[in-house]
Amino acid sequence: MGKNSLLQRVIHRIATSNADLESEEMQRAVEAESAVPIRACADRQQVRLRGTVANVTVHPRGGHPALEVELRDGSGAARLVWLGRREIAGIEPGRNLAVEGRVSCRRGERVMYNPRYELLDGPRAGG
Template sequence: MSTDPQVGPRADAEQRRGLVRRALRRLASSNAELQDEDRQRVVREAGAMPISTCGDRQLVDLCGDVATVTINPHGGKPALEVELRDGSGSVTLVWLGRRKIPGIEPGRNIRVAGRLSCSANGHRVLFNPRYELL
């Protein structure tokens, strides 16, 4: 334990500077940047992986917000496609043979797990992932 009387006030002043710095940064940021920061905070708190750090054929555990939900046929069969965003990037989730999954809708926060596929242009896809509605 330190007996230096300046440790307490110095730490308080540093904490105030940090609060002011964060407040100024939030004032200067766009709404999209602030939403991305909030999504990334949720990912960290959930213990999930940021999408931007995931590579091809990697087993992933992701968490984020559903941005879009569409039905696209693959080989004449229905396929539910969902765009998941976590503030660092996005991934397309594809459930083959499904037209709808109750609870999966735009704005919903979900957690998914599976093996990631990346195309040559960097587009990330996760086929038939396990999911949890949050």
């Protein structure tokens, strides 16, 4: 590794915000998992996404609960919806998650209903 390369990395880290550095790290994890960046998802595409849970809410849909999760991967966000669920053990803000399913794109928002999921090791909020 050359001195210029090391110097460029140091300058990049100093000149880049923490949020941007976290975004870059998340995008590297997406690439390492052979997942699709959220911003690159096309409507009706079957994909594997990887990211961090930003928030979890329960919204009623047609009188039934629906667990909604915002997943962020550094390139964008997707809303994951599990119909008929109030909670899923282990899915909480800060948790790293991989999901597979068909994505729907409407008005710039990406949504995936009842995806298969995998809880991944890694940082969790408060832990």
